[in-house]
Amino acid sequence: MSKNGITNSRNVAIVGPYSSGKTTLLESILFVTKKITRKGNIKDGSTIGDGSTEARDRHSSVELSVAGSQYQETNFTFLDCPGSVEFTQETYNALVGAGVVVVVCEPAIEKVLTLAPLFKFLDDWSIPHLVFINKIDRNSYGYLEILHALQKVSSRPLVPQQYPIQEDDTCLGYIDLVTEQAYHYHPDSPADAIAFPEDLAEVEQITRTEMLETLADFDDRLLEELIEEIEPPQTEILQDLKQDLSADLIVPVFLGMAEHDYGVRPLLDALVKEAPSPNITAERRGLQTKADGDTIAQVLKTYFNDKGGRLSLVRVWQGQITDGMTLNGERVGGIYQLLGQQQISIQTASAGEIVALGRLEKARTGDTLSNAEEVESLPKVDNIPPVYALAIVPEKRKDEVKLSDALNKLLDEDPSLYWEQHGDTGEVILWGQGEVHLQVALDRLRHKYHLPMSTHLPKVAYKETIRSATNSHGRYKHQSGGHGAFGDVYLDIKPLSRGEGFQFHQTIVGGVVPKQYIPGVETGVREYLQKGPLGFPVVDVDVTLTNGSHHSVDSSEQAFKQAARIAMNEGMAECKPVLLEPVLNITVSVPNEFTSKALQLITGRRGQILGYENLPNWKAWDNISGYLPQAEMHDFIIELRSLTLGVGFFDWKYDHLQEVPDKLADNILTSTSENQAK
Structure with a gap:
């Protein structure tokens, strides 16, 4: 532990699109750091990450996996995040606790756009991040082409720290652009230093100069050295890389092949030398880093095991957590370090660590935990609307x-x-x-x-209304010995404008329907409207009780309720009932290269376009607003993602009811009748 109470640790989130190799990278890291003696395989279901039954059944990450290890006297906690867009919430919640993020991607220009939402989130939260271009042996593009494509989706400048050494589409090694030392990959061992490949001298020098010029944008001293053609010391370059990465000003870029452990050690070296320490991350959150201060932690993830036991994965931002202490009024029932599905019990957790706490029944993901009576809640990620x-x-x-x-x-x-x-x-x-x-x-x-x-599939909450008005009479008369039952009403039924709901009035004069029976009439009308002549709830109808008669002995509120139902049943069928469907107000967000396809998708599902404009604070994205019938929403997100490389998204809310086209209404009513007959 350092003097200010922060452990010598790094919390590193590993993120990236589906199939980019995140879990394979974590497995390689754990192997290289000797945390495991044998690497697992995703297909065999033997990796430390993706340890849940659901993940192994699908051979992909479906929830956050946590694993700790040590490298060069630095304690690492790695957060292996799901790559599928459907589990974005899981990833974003975890990133809040990371000190630095490794963005894993493939060397495929056509897939680069899938990183845009992730980069946007990291930039919005000012979370330091670097890129690891995995599977570099499968590169069919030029290295500089890939960097250029990546830069288009990043608002922070990319700073490559390595240049690949390739031969016949095979990556043999790399050049370290800081030291200008070339290295050759070897299986099961660190890369060997080799003589500088002179055929790459020109392109390496151009790439290195661009790296230095980018760093000089944030360092006046380095800028002066470059202007005066003074070679900056390596220590100065490394210091600039560390400062600029910690401040989320740049995005360093590394490369390798995680499956073969190539490039993993240089990546770890960079995380030790350049990634911000926990105290810097805490200070940027406005927190004290004293060991004797109030304990402040934040829940990144909630787990339930098969036996119902609850674990809260937390980032300790300030102070210490000890087993048995009270946080937010609840006693901590165990502290654990995680290695995939394994739980390693410990007694204390210090600021800068990520651990799991047991038995905090009230703690929810995103909550701020503290032993203080009052503490300001830390920012947390908004829940993504369901689609x-x-x-x-x-x-x-x-x-x-x-x-x-x-x-x-x-x-x-x-x-x-x-x-x-x-x-x-x-x-x-x-x-x-x-x-x-x-x-x-x-x-x-x-x-x-x-x-x-x-x-x-969920049923669509269809409603019905009427197009025309009518007058209706209903009489209920029943004799069964003793007192009978009698109610007699006349109703005026007419349509209302869309959205006005139901209105009931009465214009009774002379007491033909006694006051005590009028509520029964309204109740009978309301009960009938729960299922109209088409079989659905009725809306936007005005009903007025205009006349009637009663019997001094046999009349009752119940009898007038039945009379009202009879009048409604006979009258509504004459009012030209029409089927209504719920319509949503949607906002679709897509890269502008897919805007035309998104417009066609909406109109092709009976939607109405209201307009589109640039999506604020998103580079080259559009926002499309429109109306979409709820019946067309079910697989809308699936097709939208298919059209946009998985990055398109939309938000929605109920807006209004509208008439269903006649032909479609006939099909719905026929289908409903057939289902009810079964």
């Missing part, structure tokens, strides 16, 4: 009572999920970020909580 839904039903009826508790635990683990019991359809609907996201959630229900589910 894909399935209606779920327990396969076993007896499991219905356990469902809500299990769903709430799912939401604790993954805040980008949402569930509701729909007020109109009565269905339990699970919302998420896509088809795979929900399937993972359903697998967790099955594996962790023993709640297998059947699923179907």
Whole structure:
């Protein structure tokens, strides 16, 4: 531990698009640092990362994996984040606790755009990050072409620190642009220093000069040296790299082949020498770094094991956490370092560390934890709005009572999920970020909580209204010995403008319908409107009680309620009922090269374009606003991502009801009748 109470540690998040090789890089890092003696394989399900059943079934990351190791007397905690866009919330929540981020990508220009949202998030949060171009042996482009493409999606200048040595499309090694020393890769060992390849001298010098000139933009002394053609000392270059990376001014770039451990040691060297220490990260958050200060931590992730045990993964920003201490009014029931699925019990955790805490039942992802009576909450990531839904039903009826508790635990683990019991359809609907996201959630229900589910598409909450007005009469008369039942009403039924709902009036004079029975009439009307002549709830209707009659002995409120239902049943069929569907107000965000395709997608689903404009604070992105029928929303996100390399996204909210086109309405009503007949 250093003098100010911060451990000599680095918290490193590993992020990148699906299939870029993040988990393979983590496995290589753990092997190179001798944390493991044998590397696992994703296909075999033997890696430290992706240890959950759901991840191994899919051979891809579906939740945050944590692993610690040590390299050159520095303690590392690595956060292996999911790459799929459907698990973006999981990644963003974890990045808040990282001191530096390694962005893993492939040397494929056509895939570079997939990094744009990630770079935007890192820049918005001012999180230092560097790029590791993985699978460099599969490079079919020039190295400088890849750098140029990457620069287009990064608002921070890229600073390459290595240049590849290639021969016949094979990467043999690299040149360190700081020391200008060339190295040759070797399996199972560090790269060997070799003589400088003279055929690369010109392009290496150009790339190195660009690196120095970028650093000089933030260092006047270095700028003067370059102007005077003075070779800057290596220590000065490294110091500039460290300062500028820590301040999130630049994005250093490294390369390698994680599968073969190539480039992993130089990456680790850079993380030791250039990545910001925990005290710098804490100070940028406005926190004290004293060991004896109040304890402040933030929850990055919530886990539930198969037995229901709760773990809160936290970044300790200030002070210390000891086993048994109280945070936010709850006693810590264990402190653990994680190595994939393994939990290693420890007694204390110091500022700068990421650990798991047991039994904090009230702690939620993003929460600020402290032993102080009052502490200002740290910024946390907003939950991403859900865009894909399935209606779920327990396969076993007896499991219905356990469902809500299990769903709430799912939401604790993954805040980008949402569930509701729909007020109109009565269905339990699970919302998420896509088809795979929900399937993972359903697998967790099955594996962790023993709640297998059947699923179907959610019903659309259709409504109906009327196009014309009518007068209707309803009489209810019943004799069964003793007192009978009698109610008699006349109703005026007319349509209202869209969105006005239901209105009830009465113009009774002379007491033909006694006052005490009028509420029964309104109740009967309201009950009828729950299911109109087309079979759906009725909206935007005005009903006025105009006349009627009663019997001094046989009339009752219940009898007038029945009379009202009879009048509504007879009258509504004559009012030209029409089917209504819910329409959403949507905002679709895409790179402007895909704007025309997004416009076609909306209009092709019966949508209406309201307009489009530049997306604020996004380089070369557009925002499209419009209306979309909810019936067309179900797989909208799937097609949108397919059209935009996975980066397009949209937000939505309910806006209004509109008439369903006649032909489509006929199909809906026919389908509804057939389903009810089954």
